[in-house]
Amino acid sequence: MPLCEKLQSGNLIFGRMKYSLFFGLLITFLSCTEKKNAIGDSLFPQMASVDSIQLLFYDKDDEDRFFTILLNSDSSKIIGLINDLCYDTIAPVNCTRQGKIYCFVDGAIYNTVYFNLDCQTPHFRYIKNARLYHFAMSPANRQQLQTWKQESIAP
Secondary structure: OOHHHHHHHHHHHHHHHHHHHHHHHHHHHHHHOOOOOOEHHHHOHHHHHOOEEEEEEEEEOOEEEEEEEEEEOOHHHHHHHHHHHHOEOEOOOOOOOOEEEEEEEOOEEEEEEEEEOOOOOOEEEEEEOOEEEEEEOOHHHHHHHHHHHHHOEOO
16 A cells, blocks of 8 residues: 555544544533433422322421421322422522421332422422422412411321
8 A cells, every 4th residue: 555545544534533532522511511400200200109298397497306297198189299399490499498298109208308388489309319409389389288287296
């Protein structure tokens, strides 16, 4: 093979490598960009299967030592609550926790959701993979939680 052909084939290989490197870096960069909002139902896909909940209302904000409790397996109420967790996340809200909700699927805890009713932005939040996700709370769910708080009892 003459020297010119060897040089041309080397340039061709280098040219292909250049494009491969460019597209490889582009794909890596695009896959590493962080989404601003995460869809709730993609974070915990079985939330739609929650069949019962256990609500704990703290006596003092952010202190879970003393609380009142309420159990609920009314699917019509649970669906309304879970519905708020299926939408886009909101910007982090810097408020205390006023309680938590254990969500059960077939008798096992599937997720724990924290909430605040009295914050300027009433919201739910939960943790997945060491990240805290916040979700807006609808007025109907805020009212429902306030009603349940009055119905809850000390353990």
